[in-house]
Amino acid sequence: MNEMKIKEEGHKIEIRKLCQDMQNKIELNEEKKKELIEKMEVEISELNTKLRIQEKEKQNEIIKLQLEFDAKLARVQTKSKSYPDSTVLPQSIYRRKLQHLQEEKNKEIAILRDTIRDLEQRLSVGKDPHLKRRRF
Numbered sequence: 001m002n003e004m005k006i007k008e009e010g011h012k013i014e015i016r017k018l019c020q021d022m023q024n025k026i027e028l029n030e031e032k033k034k035e036l037i038e039k040m041e042v043e044i045s046e047l048n049t050k051l052r053i054q055e056k057e058k059q060n061e062i063i064k065l066q067l068e069f070d071a072k073l074a075r076v077q078t079k080s081k082s083y084p085d086s087t088v089l090p091q092s093i094y095r096r097k098l099q100h101l102q103e104e105k106n107k108e109i110a111i112l113r114d115t116i117r118d119l120e121q122r123l124s125v126g127k128d129p130h131l132k133r134r135r136f
Contacts, residue, residue: 033126040123044116051112058105065101069094 076090 037123037126040119044119044123047112047116047119051109051116054108054112055105058101058108062098062101062105065094065098069098 072094073091
């Protein structure tokens, strides 16, 4: 009878050790997940900052090009009032250039937003439903 009690106590001790080991592993995994989430949040924040900076730079570039276009157009109009057809060509060239820059800016913005959306999705996969963050 004593031998069974000794074995039973040994099993109980072994079970407690296993439970403690599992608890330690769970806590370690939770810490790793938290670190990964924090890292991804920092990356998302950096990408958002980069996106805002690029949007400002592109907007400034567009404004600069518009001002240059207006100045050149005014010069051409004052020089060639007798040649009305000659102003059509520079206008169309600058318009196309401006349109191309705007399209390029929009493509870059779309790419950055897709990257942010992808990171947010990857981030939300590992989170519990009550830990969801709002989207940017």
